[in-house]
Amino acid sequence: xxxxxxxxxxxxxxxxxxxxxxxxxxxxxxxxxxxxxxxxxxxxxxxxxxxxxxxxxxxxxxxxxxxxxxxxxxxxxxxxxxxxxxxxxxxxxxxxxxxxxxxxxxxxxxxxxxxxxxxxxxxxxxxxxxxxxxxxxxxxxxxxxxxxxxxxxxxxxxxxxxxxxxxxxxxxxxxxxxxxxxxxxxxxxxxxxxxxxxxxxxxxxxxxxxxxxxxxxxxxxxxxxxxxxxxxxxxxxxxxxxxxxxxxxxxxxxxxxxxxxxxxxxxxxxxxxxxxxxxxxxxxxxxxxxxxxxxxxxxxxxxxxxxxxxx
Amino acid sequence: xxxxxxxxxxxxxxxxxxxxxxxxxxxxxxxxxxxxxxxxxxxxxxxxxxxxxxxxxxxxxxxxxxxxxxxxxxxxxxxxxxxxxxxxxxxxxxxxxxxxxxxxxxxxxxxxxxxxxxxxxxxxxxxxxxxxxxxxxxxxxxxxxxxxxxxxxxxxxxxxxxxxxxxxxxxxxxxxxxxxxxxxxxxxxxxxxxxxxxxxxxxxxxxxxxxxxxxxxxxxxxxxxxxxxxxxxxxxxxxxxxxxxxxxxxxxxxxxxxxxxxxxxxxxxxxxxxxxxxxxxxxxxxxxxxxxxxxxxxxxxxx
Numbered sequence: 001x002x003x004x005x006x007x008x009x010x011x012x013x014x015x016x017x018x019x020x021x022x023x024x025x026x027x028x029x030x031x032x033x034x035x036x037x038x039x040x041x042x043x044x045x046x047x048x049x050x051x052x053x054x055x056x057x058x059x060x061x062x063x064x065x066x067x068x069x070x071x072x073x074x075x076x077x078x079x080x081x082x083x084x085x086x087x088x089x090x091x092x093x094x095x096x097x098x099x100x101x102x103x104x105x106x107x108x109x110x111x112x113x114x115x116x117x118x119x120x121x122x123x124x125x126x127x128x129x130x131x132x133x134x135x136x137x138x139x140x141x142x143x144x145x146x147x148x149x150x151x152x153x154x155x156x157x158x159x160x161x162x163x164x165x166x167x168x169x170x171x172x173x174x175x176x177x178x179x180x181x182x183x184x185x186x187x188x189x190x191x192x193x194x195x196x197x198x199x200x201x202x203x204x205x206x207x208x209x210x211x212x213x214x215x216x217x218x219x220x221x222x223x224x225x226x227x228x229x230x231x232x233x234x235x236x237x238x239x240x241x242x243x244x245x246x247x248x249x250x251x252x253x254x255x256x257x258x259x260x261x262x263x264x265x266x267x268x269x270x271x272x273x274x275x276x277x278x279x280x281x282x283x284x285x286x287x288x289x290x291x292x293x294x295x296x297x298x299x300x301x302x303x304x305x306x307x308x309x310x311x
Numbered sequence: 312x313x314x315x316x317x318x319x320x321x322x323x324x325x326x327x328x329x330x331x332x333x334x335x336x337x338x339x340x341x342x343x344x345x346x347x348x349x350x351x352x353x354x355x356x357x358x359x360x361x362x363x364x365x366x367x368x369x370x371x372x373x374x375x376x377x378x379x380x381x382x383x384x385x386x387x388x389x390x391x392x393x394x395x396x397x398x399x400x401x402x403x404x405x406x407x408x409x410x411x412x413x414x415x416x417x418x419x420x421x422x423x424x425x426x427x428x429x430x431x432x433x434x435x436x437x438x439x440x441x442x443x444x445x446x447x448x449x450x451x452x453x454x455x456x457x458x459x460x461x462x463x464x465x466x467x468x469x470x471x472x473x474x475x476x477x478x479x480x481x482x483x484x485x486x487x488x489x490x491x492x493x494x495x496x497x498x499x500x501x502x503x504x505x506x507x508x509x510x511x512x513x514x515x516x517x518x519x520x521x522x523x524x525x526x527x528x529x530x531x532x533x534x535x536x537x538x539x540x541x542x543x544x545x546x547x548x549x550x551x552x553x554x555x556x557x558x559x560x561x562x563x564x565x566x567x568x569x570x571x572x573x574x575x576x577x578x579x580x581x582x583x584x585x586x587x588x589x590x591x592x593x594x595x596x597x598x599x600x601x602x603x604x605x606x607x608x609x610x611x612x613x614x
Contacts, residue, residue: 014447015447015450015451015454018447018448018450018451019451019454019455021451022451022452022455023455023463026463026464026467027463027467030467030468030470030471137596137599137600137603138592138596140595140599141543141591141592141595141596141599142588142591142592142595143547143550143565143566143569143588143591144547144550144551145550145551145554145566145569145570145573146569146584146588149569149572149573149576149584150576150584153576153577157577245454246456249456249459252456252458252459252462253458253551253554267459268462268555271459271462271463271466272466279463283455283459286454286455286456287451287454287455290453290454291454
């Protein structure tokens with residue numbers, strides 16, 4: 001088991017290297033010159049040169065990449081080009097707001113989607129199932145942005161139920177700002193998840209052992225939880241695990257719309273201002289988490305399904 | 312090709328079409344009335360896009376026809392959905408956007424599906440290092456948040472190409488191939504060992520011929536469904552790129568319209584966001600439903 005986990009984690013190194021390579025190519029080779037952005041409009045050519053030298057942007061590309069890899073290995077991402085703060089501090093301060101937004105949204109979406117999927121699967125091919133699935137597809141067909149704009153207008157502006165914009169770092173005070181974006185996030189994701197879980201659950205519910213359980217007179221709730229849901233755990237766990245690493249960066253759009261000072265808004269801002277250290281650190285963080293959760297996911301398989309052997 | 316071979320090839324093409332029409336999935340699809348309605352709606356949108364592309368309607372999308380924010384009225388058909396903040400007809404802009412949506416959806420889906428199919432096919436068929444390289448590439452891309460990659464890519468590419476529709480194509484093309492690639496690779500891995508492929512190998516056909524003519528055509532049912540999904544994905548993502556100013560430039564799109572109307576709703580000007588949302592909803596919904604029906608019809612498990 002331990003050897004398995006270590007081997008799998010080592011197997012993730014090429015992927016993490018790949019992510020550093022892609023970020024590097026996108027930023028340093030294809031993207032703009034951050035020195036131009038940092039220096040501002042009134043800067044002279046000498047100022048820009050000085051900035052390039054200060055951040056090592058005048059070195060050959062290969063050496064710039066080596067510098068970057070050195071940062072990765074030492075986990076020291078330096079300071080933001082824009083705010084001059086250490087990147088690690090920025091991430092520490094902003095990961096909280098992001099997770100307060102995305103974690104409750106993921107939990108709510110998953111519980112709702114699995115429950116609706118279970119209802120739809122129990123009534124498969126009947127009116128209720130078709131209605132729920134039609135609603136899901138309709139929900140998927142509306143733009144993310146429309147949900148945000150209409151949600152802000154109807155719930156926050158008209159009904160005054162929530163705050164439109166802003167954030168409070170207080171553990172209790174933050175919810176008056178977070179509930180509306182969480183609702184939007186849940187509504188946006190619900191259609192996709194419900195359809196996915198329904199198809200998984202329909203496959204389980206039509207198996208012979210479920211028919212047997214019903215025939216021998218087991219209570220419907222027991223059939224659904226013990227015989228159907230339990231056997232569907234692997235795809236459900238996978239779907240949740242796969243989305244875990246991406247929770248860290250919050251939601252790029254929602255955070256900037258609702259004024260939540262999280263990593264998503266930070267990332268958008270960093271891309272806009274060519275703030276390389278921030279973008280690099282965050283993409284790397286996510287890819288490392290991605291590799292770790294994939295391994296964790298396979299370990300969980302073995303936990304929920306005794307037939308699975310880790311080798 | 313000789314002169315005599317041409318009619319023969321044409322005959323074979325007609326025969327292929329006839330076979331497709333008579334095939335079980337096509338029959339199943341023809342029986343699915345809901346899917347047919349959706350297909351008709353898509354065709355209607357396509358017709359509008361075609362009319363715009365030929366310049367018959369919509370070329371006057373920038374003209375001022377009434378005061379700013381005139382509500383919908385019956386003065387002429389161009390006033391039916393009111394005007395925007397510069398007094399331009401919403402309905403004309405909405406119709407014009409159909410062409411942009413089809414352009415973005417079709418080109419992005421075509422790039423994504425073609426690149427994905429070829430990469431997946433090559434990886435699955437040749438295996439070994441080539442396979443490892445392709446798997447590594449898409450695993451890497453998958454571990455970067457999709458939206459982040461899309462936005463970073465658009466910013467980077469726009470430094471070179473300038474902002475506009477070309478950036479949208481490049482960004483979508485570079486990220487959309489992953490889905491079809493994974494699915495096609497998995498299917499090719501299975502087909503590679505099947506008897507008809509071994510027979511083709513025994514006949515001495517080249518690897519390229521076996522892959523392109525014998526294996527990849529048998530993955531088309533998967534690619535077709537992905538094409539529809541990518542089409543929808545492109546239209547929806549364009550809205551987000553437009554929000555960031557990286558989308559379509561100099562002409563209206565549903566994304567541009569939705570973004571323009573973000574602040575208008577609070578002042579009670581609902582018609583622009585309403586028109587763009589409904590127009591987009593109709594097309595995306597029909598594509599989603601049709602993709603489902605297509606998947607059901609092509610699924611060999613269901614009869």
